[in-house]
Amino acid sequence: MKTVETRRRRGLRGRGGVGLWGPAFVAAIAYVDPGNVAANLTAGARYGYLLVWVLVVACLIAVHVQYRSAKLGLVTGRSLPELLGERLRRPARLAFWAQAEVVAAATDVAEVVGGAIALHLLFDTPLLLGGLIVGVASMVLLAAQRRGQRSFEAVIVALLAVITVGFLSSLLVNPAPVGEVLGGMVPRFQGTDSVLLAASMLGATVMPHAIYLHSALARDRHGHVTEPGEQRRLLRATKHDVVAALVLAGGVNVAMLLTAATSLSGVSGTDTIDGAHAAIGGALGPVVATVFAVGLLASGLASTSVGCYAGATVMQGLLRVQVPLLARRAVTLVPALVVLAIGVDPTSALVISQVVLSFGIPFALVGLVRLTSSRAVMGSQADGGATRLVNAACVVVIVALNMSLVWLTVSRGGG
Numbered sequence: 001m002k003t004v005e006t007r008r009r010r011g012l013r014g015r016g017g018v019g020l021w022g023p024a025f026v027a028a029i030a031y032v033d034p035g036n037v038a039a040n041l042t043a044g045a046r047y048g049y050l051l052v053w054v055l056v057v058a059c060l061i062a063v064h065v066q067y068r069s070a071k072l073g074l075v076t077g078r079s080l081p082e083l084l085g086e087r088l089r090r091p092a093r094l095a096f097w098a099q100a101e102v103v104a105a106a107t108d109v110a111e112v113v114g115g116a117i118a119l120h121l122l123f124d125t126p127l128l129l130g131g132l133i134v135g136v137a138s139m140v141l142l143a144a145q146r147r148g149q150r151s152f153e154a155v156i157v158a159l160l161a162v163i164t165v166g167f168l169s170s171l172l173v174n175p176a177p178v179g180e181v182l183g184g185m186v187p188r189f190q191g192t193d194s195v196l197l198a199a200s201m202l203g204a205t206v207m208p209h210a211i212y213l214h215s216a217l218a219r220d221r222h223g224h225v226t227e228p229g230e231q232r233r234l235l236r237a238t239k240h241d242v243v244a245a246l247v248l249a250g251g252v253n254v255a256m257l258l259t260a261a262t263s264l265s266g267v268s269g270t271d272t273i274d275g276a277h278a279a280i281g282g283a284l285g286p287v288v289a290t291v292f293a294v295g296l297l298a299s300g301l302a303s304t305s306v307g308c309y310a311g312a313t314v315m316q317g318l319l320r321v322q323v324p325l326l327a328r329r330a331v332t333l334v335p336a337l338v339v340l341a342i343g344v345d346p347t348s349a350l351v352i353s354q355v356v357l358s359f360g361i362p363f364a365l366v367g368l369v370r371l372t373s374s375r376a377v378m379g380s381q382a383d384g385g386a387t388r389l390v391n392a393a394c395v396v397v398i399v400a401l402n403m404s405l406v407w408l409t410v411s412r413g414g415g
Helices: 002-013 015-020 023-032 034-047 052-076 080-087 090-123 127-145 149-173 178-183 192-205 208-222 228-264 273-284 286-319 325-341 346-372 375-381 385-414
Strands: none
Touching: 015 228, 023 052, 023 149, 023 208, 023 228, 023 286, 034 090, 034 192, 034 228, 034 273, 034 286, 034 346, 052 080, 052 192, 052 208, 052 228, 052 346, 052 375, 052 385, 080 090, 080 208, 080 286, 080 346, 090 127, 090 208, 090 273, 090 286, 090 325, 090 346, 127 149, 127 286, 127 325, 149 208, 149 228, 149 273, 149 286, 192 228, 192 346, 192 385, 208 228, 208 286, 208 346, 228 273, 228 375, 273 286, 273 346, 286 325, 325 346, 346 375, 346 385
């Protein structure tokens, strides 16, 4: 315990507490998974720079929300699922867990399918075999977590670096025009399909399982700190951790969309990942295309491991049932393999999975902001009036976008 305390104090004395950074970078993997790739490439290829503003708004919401989650874990010493599980009656708790598992299944579909696509692009591996390889590889990565959270963080941060290089390289070769990028900051849509993509991009960027997980990551890394002065310093370091990690993840997301808008717009077939990969190779060269595919593979491997970790955290908190990570990994791999086996278009499966995630966000978000606003839970660290207004605005934006999606889809179907 003294060693952990000494490391924490040394980290707090550094600039911004850099020695304490890490949990937010693990959570940030959820923001650069293959679902993001599919949604962002599709949006850029079909609509150019139209939906840049969605990614910017989503990133700002993510920074706000992930800090609230980490703060909850640090101040209370409990994860968000644990606190929800303690306050919900059994029927509500089971229903809440059921929707969280649906979201987890959608997450896993995106991550495993994305990794399988990457292996197909790199080695012409059949998609089903690729999905199995990704599943086995994710089990190996999860084994690092059993050696301690720092080891797991180190592996995930290394993969995040690969992802960043993989998805920024094409934009560096062919930069986007600044004027058109700024034009994409004006909020607007172009029909139902653009709203569908916006909801998909939001679901891929503000991911429910990352909201649940971050509270546990911060708590497990730093413990339950009660001394007021040290708590304030630790929260300050955590805020820097969140901002750094999610600005990086947000930049990668924007780069994906800009790459598609700049190099792939108007090119046939570029609204699929394999079509985009081929077009990137044709426009920017085979080296850039290979780096892109490697980034996609790293994204699938890292995100499926983090997603499984998050699912176990949710199950343990809500059901008070602890399932070994590797056993859970084996079970949750099945839906993704079924999707690959029956021949569903992989890019479409990725986009739709992100829409499912978007509908799961309010459940995680409402529970989070109610807890962080409660003095009974957070004491003097409870959210103040201004922060509560921002909390409400985040919920309204997300719910409004989802309701618009439902309305426009029904209207189009009825017409």
